[in-house]
Amino acid sequence: MGNNENQSGHRVGDGPTRTIVLQPVLRDRKTDARGERDPDILLEESVGLARAIALDVVSARAITLNRPRPATLFGPGVVEEVHERIEAEEADLVVVGGPLSPVQQRNLERAWSCKVIDRTGLILEIFGERARTREGQLQVELAALTYQRSRLVRSWTHLERQRGGFGFVGGPGESQIELDRRMIDDRIIRLKRELDQVRRTRGLHRQARERVPYPLIALVGYTNAGKSTLFNRLTRADVFAEDMLFATLDPTMRRLELPSGRMAILSDTVGFISELPHDLVAAFRATLEEVVAADIVLHIRDIADPDTEAQSADVDEILKNLLRDREKSDDDDEKMPVQIVVLNKTDLLPKDERDALAARAAREPALVVASALNGEGCDELLAVIDEALAQAGTVTDVDVALSDGALMAWLYEKGEVLSREDDGMNSHLTVRLTPPDMARLRKQQAEGETGV
DSSP, X not given: OOTTBOTTSOBOSSSSOXXXXXXXXXXXXXXXXXXXXXXXXXXHHHXXXXXXXXXXXXXXXXXEESSOBTTTBSOHHHHHHHHHHHHHHTOSEEEESSOOOHHHHHXXXXXXXXXXXXXXXXXXXXXXXXXXXXXXXXXXXXXXXXXXXXXXXXXXXXXXXXXXXXXTTSOHHHHTOOOOHHHHHHHHHHHHHHHHHHHHHHHHHHHHHHHSOOOEEEEEEBTTSSHHHHHHHHHTOOOOOOSSTTOOOSOEEEEEEOTTSOEEEEEEOOOBOTTOOHHHHHHTTTTTHHHHTOSEEEEEEETTSTTHHHHHHHHHHHHHHHHHHHHTOOOTTOOOOEEEEEEEOGGGSOHHHHHHHHHHHHHOTTEEEOOTTTOTTHHHHHHHHHHHHHHTSEEEEEEEXXXXXXXXXXXXXXXXXXXXXXXXXXXXXXXXXXXXXXXXXXXXHHTTOSOO
């Protein structure tokens, strides 16, 4: 057998990997919101994930299961049908759009004589290719090693990595090489140590921002909802934005000027996806710290996607989990972020649907209809953000010496002065300030310093 053939005799390495995508759909999955989705939509998402790393999808099929088989997930009839399809299409890889146990993965590879990866392995492969910052690379490798640990797969050191990633799409023989568990554990310990250092560095950066405490606005949403395109539109930045799943992995931050002249920091984050592996959520928690610390969360929805409601529910669930610790905080100043929903990609909708959404947005202050692609609704979004920051502020009374011009100017610049009375020596102000500005004012007052 030549160097360019795998165990099944199929040629590999001569271009995009010929891939078959199978989407298992469990019948009557009443406890899982994804079970209520159209199988074709689930299949389309799995195909999109495969194409995100340039796999050549030659066949795609949704398979309804009455019950999953512990040994192979699919029944023997389906296993045989897929084997025939693999032979007919000369496929080198099968992607299963759901979780596989290590036993199921091994047995399917033996039955089909080709490499098999599940949804988790595919997502990790995408993340491994896309991560650019040191933090992102560390987080992805940590998640990949945790995933590999149960499978004893030696894939990150010796497999070909034509697309980057972690080699989960390598040949079946390579993926079966056992790795000493201690080697993985030692590497995981080193990665966690490095990530702790990265988190400390991010903490220092956050402290630096608090000294110039601009409000933080975090963009969140389902993957490929248009977050990076909107980020570029609002900040005039040039962040990578492409019509593919997980085009953005590493957090990006830019300064944003609002209509009132108030400055804010806008943060673009990794896209969410349903059934995101728990290890990956944990590994990327540092990346998502910007969401937890945000004053405003912009939930970007692809309103033109037929699965938009289910996607929105997935994002809401992840957000709820991320913000749970903040909600339990005993700090009286620790308020939950304001959430604004942005219905994006309206340029893809017919006029009557756009008009209906516009009427709905007129009734709901925290809802904005927009198109990041052509800019429609972006001015309205900036105005809503501006108003939300003003309303989210805390009202306090401040006595300022008339000689303290620096503090007086700062209060007028950063806050909304609701009333003012002068008595010859001092000015008595009632001011609305955002939580970061309020914290800065109280710190200065506690230290007995003038000016801010």
